[in-house]
Amino acid sequence: MMDEGDAPMRSDDDIKISDSFIRNLQECEERCRHICLKELPGQMSRTRDDQVRNAAGGFVFAVSDETRIRRFIILGTTGGTYYSSEKELTMDNVNALIDIIERGHGSLILKEVYEISLAGRNPKQDPLLLALALCARYNLCDSTSKSGKDGKALEEGDVPAAKLKYLLELHKAAFEIVNDVCRIPTHLFTFVKYCEMVSQSTQSNSGKKSTGWGRLMRSAIQRWYASKTPEQLAMHLTKYPQRGGWSHRDLFRLAHPTLKKSSSSTTILEFEQLYHFASKGELKTRKRNLSKEDADIEQPASKYSAVQMDTELQSRALDLVETVIALKNEKNEAKVVDAIKKYHLVREHIPTDLLNLGRCLASSFGGNADDCYDQKSRENAVHEGFDRIFSRFCRR
Incomplete structure (x- = not known):
């Protein structure tokens, strides 16, 4: 006689459930799901205090500041959305960035701009450059309000002293990363265009209007040109002479770059020639090639050393510029x-x-x-x- 533990196991084929039982079970499940769905509150009514209304009228959870910043920098406003036109979406996102700055979190924008730009995660540069310009030129004050010469500007003016100090440091930090973010003149021209737009649209109505071309702006443009080698600068000046209505001549006219920090002692003549080309569109005769009469007039020997003049004479950067100028009227394909x-x-x-x-x-x-x-x-x-x-x- 076999014990219960020794009974053979039944196979799956021996286990059968009647069709009527299955049908009844499925009908009960369907009724249960239907009742549960009807009892759900739905997206069109608020179920929690931390929910906000979206463009479709439903209530959703608000995204973090970092997410809003990344959406604007990476996605931008191309194509709009199903619910908002492209223009409306742009204003919504810019207003969100302004709100982040007003709440004292402008460093979040600069951090995302810097990291996304260096990683190459943004398919388009315009949203990123607009975010950088917003940090660089937001809510500019006139020089009188900054210095507080009227005795009341820092206490009773539109911008309190603490906020004024915060915005000034935000502007400085934004201009410090311009060289890393604006890698080619096209980026620099676009950044300058947005800086003027932001400075004009975010200033207070009271007091003297700022043009946006203050000391920080001019110094940033000067550093951008000074950070390039002669070969890099020659390529930038000839490959990108103008973009979007801006040219190197415009930036030189507004920023007045100098040669104090732009070159070493041996390459100063190269930069002098390239700066002259950027502002005038032509190169001067190299010092070694001057005639005796012209050399006596300019007295290059008393101003420049022989090493500096030899460096200018053998400069490959100046050769590139001269070649590009000569190619404008060249018809020989070879x-x-x-x-x-x-x-x-x-x-x-x-x-x-x-x-x-x-x-x-x-x-x-x-x-x-x-x-x-x-x-x-x-x-x-x-x-x-x-x-x-x-x-x-x-x-x-």
């Missing part, structure tokens, strides 16, 4: 190709009428014409294949 290969010129340096020539275009990309055409053919084949797949998908 000379253009030689200049591209020698000085690593890019597409912006090539004359427009020679840009479509195969050798010039290919040389600017570091290859030959055949490689350029082959690459273009492969790209066209990929696009055609994608179009066929997309059309087939749409027909379905």
Whole structure:
């Protein structure tokens, strides 16, 4: 006789549940779910005190300051949303950043701007540069209010003394990271444009209006040009002469960069020439190439050393600028190709009428014409294949 513990285990095939039991169970489950859903309060009514109303009219949880900042810097306002137009969304986000600054957390914006910019996480630069300009030029005061010469500005004015000190330190910190964030002149021009816009739109109505071009602004522009090597500066001046209605001449006219901190003792003549090119659009004759009469008039030997004049004479940066100036009227394709290969010129340096020539275009990309055409053919084949797949998908 077998004990209960020795009874054989029943297989899954031997266990069967009647269909009627399953149907009854499913009907009960459906009724239970329906009742539970009806008892839920829904998103259109507030269930907690920390919920806020969104653009659709529902109540959701508010995001943190860091999330709002990252959304604006990374996503920007491109395309808008389903509920708000692009313009409305832009104002909402800028107002959110202003609120963060007003609550004394401007350092959060600068931290996110710096980290996101260096990591390359932002697909577009404009939102990031606008956030940086907001920190750099928000709520400017006139010089009288800053110094408190009227005796009441720091106590009874629009901006209390503690807040004025906080905004001043925020402006300084913002300008300190301009060199790291604005890596090319296009970024610098856009930043300057936004700085003027922010300074004009966020100033108080009382008191003297500030143009936005105070000492901090001018010093930041001066440091940007002074931080470049002669080769880097020559490439920036020739590749990006103007963008978005701003040019290097405009910045030099407003910021007045000097040569005090821009160069070492041996390269001062190179920077002097490049600064002259940025403001005048031309280079002066190099000191070693001056005629005897001109040299006696300028007296370069008494002002510059032989090492400085030799450095200017052999400067590759000045050679690049002279080559780009000469290429503006160049019609010989072979000379253009030689200049591209020698000085690593890019597409912006090539004359427009020679840009479509195969050798010039290919040389600017570091290859030959055949490689350029082959690459273009492969790209066209990929696009055609994608179009066929997309059309087939749409027909379905």
